[in-house]
Amino acid sequence: MTLAELLPSIGCSTEPVLEEGLWPDGTVLSGSDLVIGGVSATRLAARFGTPCQVLDEATVRSRARTFAATLPDGEVVFAGKSLPCPEVYRWMAAEGLSLDVSSAGELALARAAGVPGERIVLHGNVKTSEDLKAALEHGVSRIVVDSFDEIAQLGALARHGQQVMIRVTPGVDAVTHAAIATGVEDQKFGFSLASGAALEAILRVVEQPSLRLVGLHCHIGSQVRHVASYEETVRRMVGLIASCGVRIEQLDLGGGFCAPYLPGESSFDLFGFAQRVRGTLNYECALHRVPVPRLLIEPGRSIVANAGVTLYRVCAVKRGVTRTFVAVDGGMSDNPRPALYGAKYAVRLIGRGGALRPVTVVGRHCEAGDVLADGLLPADVHAGDLLAMPVTGAYHHALASNYNQVCRPPVVAVRDGFARPIMRRETEEDLLRRYV
Numbered sequence: 001m002t003l004a005e006l007l008p009s010i011g012c013s014t015e016p017v018l019e020e021g022l023w024p025d026g027t028v029l030s031g032s033d034l035v036i037g038g039v040s041a042t043r044l045a046a047r048f049g050t051p052c053q054v055l056d057e058a059t060v061r062s063r064a065r066t067f068a069a070t071l072p073d074g075e076v077v078f079a080g081k082s083l084p085c086p087e088v089y090r091w092m093a094a095e096g097l098s099l100d101v102s103s104a105g106e107l108a109l110a111r112a113a114g115v116p117g118e119r120i121v122l123h124g125n126v127k128t129s130e131d132l133k134a135a136l137e138h139g140v141s142r143i144v145v146d147s148f149d150e151i152a153q154l155g156a157l158a159r160h161g162q163q164v165m166i167r168v169t170p171g172v173d174a175v176t177h178a179a180i181a182t183g184v185e186d187q188k189f190g191f192s193l194a195s196g197a198a199l200e201a202i203l204r205v206v207e208q209p210s211l212r213l214v215g216l217h218c219h220i221g222s223q224v225r226h227v228a229s230y231e232e233t234v235r236r237m238v239g240l241i242a243s244c245g246v247r248i249e250q251l252d253l254g255g256g257f258c259a260p261y262l263p264g265e266s267s268f269d270l271f272g273f274a275q276r277v278r279g280t281l282n283y284e285c286a287l288h289r290v291p292v293p294r295l296l297i298e299p300g301r302s303i304v305a306n307a308g309v310t311l312y313r314v315c316a317v318k319r320g321v322t323r324t325f326v327a328v329d330g331g332m333s334d335n336p337r338p339a340l341y342g343a344k345y346a347v348r349l350i351g352r353g354g355a356l357r358p359v360t361v362v363g364r365h366c367e368a369g370d371v372l373a374d375g376l377l378p379a380d381v382h383a384g385d386l387l388a389m390p391v392t393g394a395y396h397h398a399l400a401s402n403y404n405q406v407c408r409p410p411v412v413a414v415r416d417g418f419a420r421p422i423m424r425r426e427t428e429e430d431l432l433r434r435y436v
């Protein structure tokens with residue numbers, strides 16, 4: 001018997017408490033049930049089935065508003081790839097945000113959401129001619145060019161005055177996972193600042209009569225914790241603006257602001273970011289005697305990650321030699337991030353407390369790497385239990401697959417005690433429809 005079992009009042013594990021900072025705003029425990037956006041998780045699972053991705057609308061909207069308020073004279077562009085869904089795009093537009101897309105598919109969702117072209121930015125290190133044509137047709141206000149081939153191709157396709165930004169690789173190492181560090185030298189994104197390619201790209205765009213250079217763009221990675229990484233980026237980008245001799249109206253610093261995934265991890269210091277980055281920008285522009293460009297940022301994860309919770313049903317519990325495996329009805333098809341990046345998640349059991357034991361939550365897919373989380377669950381966890389995994393709002397629905405022909409879960413929005421699917425569960429009919 002452990003101390004915690006003998007003396008429940010001092011055991012940190014027996015009384016259910018909600019990990020701070022991970023769950024959607026206003027999430028509470030009601031008895032041993034979890035209430036998200038005023039809706040019981042137990043009832044959500046009963047009504048919509050599992051796995052189920054729950055999204056708290058108030059949290060999404062409030063974070064979007066906070067970003068907009070922190071950068072009142074700038075432009076906040078939601079990174080549409082982090083949670084592709086027309087309803088979410090509508091919330092962003094309603095809160096005053098613009099939207100970035102990186103394919104004709106994401107653009108189709110933006111059009112379905114009614115987002116006007118002047119509020120859309122097109123990205124992508126590869127844009128097919130279909131992507132470019134779709135963007136021109138919808139009047140996408142800014143296209144961020146990423147290669148010399150693309151400058152020539154877009155120059156030939158565009159009508160007069162198409163606004164263009166140039167993706168620059170500033171060489172800043174943002175200290176994150178290599179798969180999501182996009183600002184360092186010698187990788188597939190953008191034009192290198194250090195090699196002179198960025199300067200050359202500026203001159204090439206200016207030479208194209210159909211294109212109008214309005215800005216420079218960079219995106220140094222994702223899960224970036226330090227404001228200093230952005231300050232360094234601003235210094236380098238303003239250096240480039242000063243040396244190119246072309247008027248640059250907009251400076252887009254991209255996204256990448258970190259979100260907490262585990263207890264004890266902190267949120268991004270957005271207020272500090274706004275103060276320090278603006279200060280650095282004003283200082284550097286004065287130093288180099290160039291006009292201060294309008295600031296753009298492109299948050300994705302930091303707006304939606306903590307608004308999402310995934311509900312899973314336990315299907316089996318297996319005692320291994322050293323570990324206990326808790327197998328659930330989802331897995332890498334709805335969350336490939338642990339397998340892709342070694343991402344870590346917290347997990348909790350809904351419905352009862354009890355002394356906690358370390359377990360490994362695994363998925364249903366035919367891969368040993370299909371592990372969702374290492375966490376603590378009541379020692380008597382058994383088939384039929386309901387689990388909740390927080391921080392699943394960003395890059396979950398977006399990265400979901402049909403591996404093992406498993407149908408993708410719904411996204412259910414909750415707000416003020418009401419729940420409604422904004423993306424329905426996939427069905428076997430959906431799966432069969434594409435086979436010929």
Ligand SMILES: *Cc1c(COP(=O)(O)O)cnc(C)c1O
Pocket residue numbers: 079081082123219221222223254255256257298299300301302394
């Ligand atoms: C992915 C991406 C973002 C958003 O990154 P987050 O980490 O979700 O904030 C912004 N801009 C560009 C160009 C991106 O590729």
